[in-house]
Amino acid sequence: MRSLSSPARIARWLAPPVAAALLAAPAFAQRVTASPDAGKGEQEAVRWFNQLDRNGDGKLEREEVEWVFKLSPKVEREFNAADVNRDNVVTATEIRSLAAKRRAEREARRAADKSAQAGPGTDATRH
DSSP: OOOTTOHHHHHHHHHHHHHHHHHHHHHHOOOOOOOTTOOHHHHHHHHHHHHHOTTOSSEEEHHHHHHHHHHOHHHHHHHHHHOTTOSSEEEHHHHHHHHHHHHHHHHHHHHHHHHHHHOTTOOTTOO
16 A cells, blocks of 8 residues: 655645746746846846835835835835836836936936036037
């Protein structure tokens, strides 16, 4: 008579739920990656996004990150800025878009600063 706890019997009993968990795992581990030409700002935003995405579903829901808002109001402002469609969810596309917007703003400020440093009467755009 075979033992009820034989390795083969346990393996047959565990196979369906383990297989289901392995197949479902990618749905719960959708890590956001920075775009190939990402600057430091986007890389940092993606890093924070993945740290805050506690359930690993590849999106930040307001309820999932509200605890951070109490620690840093800036995080709430950035969440609101990223959530352009106001659905209380920040997606990878939205976080990349916000990072690109912030990068463009920084570049515009640098260009304005450079132009201001060139002084009056000089046209920094003239060759």
